[in-house]
Amino acid sequence: MHLPDDLDDYLRGDSALSRQYRRESAPMPPHALERRVLQDERGESEVARGAARSGGHGEKLPYLAPLAFAASVLLSLALVLASLFGPQPARHSDDAPRLVRTAAHVGLAQNATLNHRQHLYSSDPPHARARAAWLADIGALRHAGRNSEADAELRRFRSAYPEYAEAELKAVR
Amino acid sequence: MEPLDEDAGLMLRYRDGDADAFSALYARNKGPLYRYLLRQVRNAGAAADLFQEVWSRLIATRARYEARAKFATYLFHIAHNCTMDFFRHDLRVQHRSRAHAADGESTEQEVPEHQRPDGIAEFAEQQSALLAAVARLPQEQREAFLLHEETGLTIEEIARVTAVGVETAKSRLRYAIRKLKNALVPAENLVERAPRKRALNGAVNGAELNAPT
Numbered sequence: 001m002h003l004p005d006d007l008d009d010y011l012r013g014d015s016a017l018s019r020q021y022r023r024e025s026a027p028m029p030p031h032a033l034e035r036r037v038l039q040d041e042r043g044e045s046e047v048a049r050g051a052a053r054s055g056g057h058g059e060k061l062p063y064l065a066p067l068a069f070a071a072s073v074l075l076s077l078a079l080v081l082a083s084l085f086g087p088q089p090a091r092h093s094d095d096a097p098r099l100v101r102t103a104a105h106v107g108l109a110q111n112a113t114l115n116h117r118q119h120l121y122s123s124d125p126p127h128a129r130a131r132a133a134w135l136a137d138i139g140a141l142r143h144a145g146r147n148s149e150a151d152a153e154l155r156r157f158r159s160a161y162p163e164y165a166e167a168e169l170k171a172v173r
Numbered sequence: 174m175e176p177l178d179e180d181a182g183l184m185l186r187y188r189d190g191d192a193d194a195f196s197a198l199y200a201r202n203k204g205p206l207y208r209y210l211l212r213q214v215r216n217a218g219a220a221a222d223l224f225q226e227v228w229s230r231l232i233a234t235r236a237r238y239e240a241r242a243k244f245a246t247y248l249f250h251i252a253h254n255c256t257m258d259f260f261r262h263d264l265r266v267q268h269r270s271r272a273h274a275a276d277g278e279s280t281e282q283e284v285p286e287h288q289r290p291d292g293i294a295e296f297a298e299q300q301s302a303l304l305a306a307v308a309r310l311p312q313e314q315r316e317a318f319l320l321h322e323e324t325g326l327t328i329e330e331i332a333r334v335t336a337v338g339v340e341t342a343k344s345r346l347r348y349a350i351r352k353l354k355n356a357l358v359p360a361e362n363l364v365e366r367a368p369r370k371r372a373l374n375g376a377v378n379g380a381e382l383n384a385p386t
Contacts, residue, residue, distance in 0.1 A: 007347045029207040037228045
């Protein structure tokens, strides 16, 4: 069916039908519905802005990534050089008995120094101490009359140096 | 490319983060969109749900917006898709209801109120003669008419929104106009025309609006 007049007239926009339609009531969305839509939009925008804030630094500060990489490389290089050429950690001299050395350093009476002995030596691995210094410490304990501690130290000495001749330990027994 | 309309410019600003542009866009389009949905689905509750759904989709997809055509074609294409989803859902409900009816079960709880013939008639009765006639148009013809009246879209733009050919869109609009004009003929004219029509067709069917699309 071809009705050119109807459609052409209508499409010109001033047909009686269009005028009548425009005169009809024009309902609008209820206010509660409008509030829901606008709240949705605000919620989405907040999410988008939050994402932009947390994920958008790369765009805002493009120099940060290479700067962080360069800093990491420099730090690693400095650590390697320091471990190769830096000052070595100071080592304890084993030339003198540690008990005597400690006492001289803190200036305390010998008995007072002996009270600190376990705190000073308890974490030392057995082989970290020279035999002579260790024996001197045991001797000092004996000399101070603290025989039970001297015996315990002697047992530890023997377990650390089982090859040490019993005859050589007579002085500290 | 078609020249940008004002709404497309607002949408571009909104896409780029200008929240005020959305407010303006919403204010300019809420009325036509709401009336299109209300008169398409003929139920205020369903129209409200669809109205919110359309804006939600627009908000969610704003980052992908490109001003390739008039903004109304973009907005009402979303509205068309939402409406089609709504009708498809209702069609499934209707099919289920018919299946239950065939099994002898009650269908009272299954068919949405706005899909029942009496619900549509009630909606139409609350309208003026013209809007009642619009409500009784077949859905495709009703949509073509509403798109043109509410947004001023051309035949080509209506075809784009509804994803059909230009000739199909033109045909739908033509039938819609003809049926609406016939429905609005004053009663006395119908009485005068009735004997002539009866003589031609053997029956009066002036109130029947459901013709092929």
